[in-house]
Amino acid sequence: xxxxxxxxxxxxxxxxxxxxxxxxxxxxxxxxxxxxxxxxxxxxxxxxxxxxxxxxxxxxxxxxxxxxxxxxxxxxxxxxxxxxxxxxxxxxxxxxxxxxxxxxxxxxxxxxxxxxxxxxxxxxxxxxxxxxxxxxxxxxxxxxxxxxxxxxxxxxxxxxxxxxxxxxx
Numbered sequence: 001x002x003x004x005x006x007x008x009x010x011x012x013x014x015x016x017x018x019x020x021x022x023x024x025x026x027x028x029x030x031x032x033x034x035x036x037x038x039x040x041x042x043x044x045x046x047x048x049x050x051x052x053x054x055x056x057x058x059x060x061x062x063x064x065x066x067x068x069x070x071x072x073x074x075x076x077x078x079x080x081x082x083x084x085x086x087x088x089x090x091x092x093x094x095x096x097x098x099x100x101x102x103x104x105x106x107x108x109x110x111x112x113x114x115x116x117x118x119x120x121x122x123x124x125x126x127x128x129x130x131x132x133x134x135x136x137x138x139x140x141x142x143x144x145x146x147x148x149x150x151x152x153x154x155x156x157x158x159x160x161x162x163x164x165x166x167x168x169x
Contacts, residue, residue: 014158014159014160015128015131015132015135015158016155016158016159017159018087018088018089018090018115018128019089019090019091019092019155019158020047020155021151021152021154021155022043022046022047022151023043023044023047023049023089023090023091023092024091024092024093024151024152024154024155025039025040025043025091025092025093025094025151026093026094026148026149026150026151026154027094027095027096028040028093028094028095028096028112030095031095031099032099032100033064033068033076033078033099033101034061036093036095036099036112037057037060037061037064037078037112037114038057039093040091040093040112040114041053041056041057041060041091041114043091043093044056044089044091044114044116049085049089049091049116050080050082050084050085050116051082051084051085052082052084055080055082056080056082056085056116057080058080059080059081059082060078060079060080060114063078063079063080064078068101068102068105068107070101070102070107070109071132071133071136072133072136073135073136073142074098074108074109074110074111074136074142075109075111075112075113075132075133075135075136075142076101076109076111076112076113077112077113077114077115077129077132078112078113078114078115079114079115079116079117079125080115080116080117081117081118081119082116082117082118082119083119084119085116085117085118085119086118087118088115088116088117088118088121088124088125088128089115089116090113090114090115090116090128091113091114092111092112092113092114092154092158093111093112093114094110094111094112094145094146094154095109095110095111095112097110098110110146111142111145111146113132115128115129141157144157145157145158
């Protein structure tokens with residue numbers, strides 16, 4: 001996976017370069033933000049993306065409590081910065097039915113990107129966030145991601161994107 005400098009200088013790079021098939025969860029078991037962040041944190045930890053499960057999980061929850069990271073179009077992108085995270089990566093999960101992410105609002109989400117951010121990395125993270133935000137602007141793109149039957153198809157959708165440039169472009 002690219003480093004911050006590599007991503008910052010590339011154009012036309014699909015968002016899928018910051019993840020893997022093992023980090024795709026086609027059907028999340030959790031039905032609320034706390035359970036979903038927990039589940040995706042465990043996926044990132046299992047795959048060696050984060051060194052300290054509890055610190056990462058608490059960081060992501062604290063960030064969400066300060067302000068939900070809703071992007072729109074049913075997407076949310078919680079994250080946590082943590083020393084020991086070697087590279088920018090994310091786990092992606094889908095809920096079978098949209099869930100309320102921010103109590104007191106009408107916002108419902110069904111696609112969750114949980115991003116592990118190295119403590120000193122900001123440029124690549126901002127490019128990734130901009131790329132994820134643009135996913136909802138491409139007609140049919142999110143529907144294809146929602147219909148992907150398994151983890152491999154989800155990753156293929158992220159890597160294809162109909163030529164969508166999502167990092168550094």
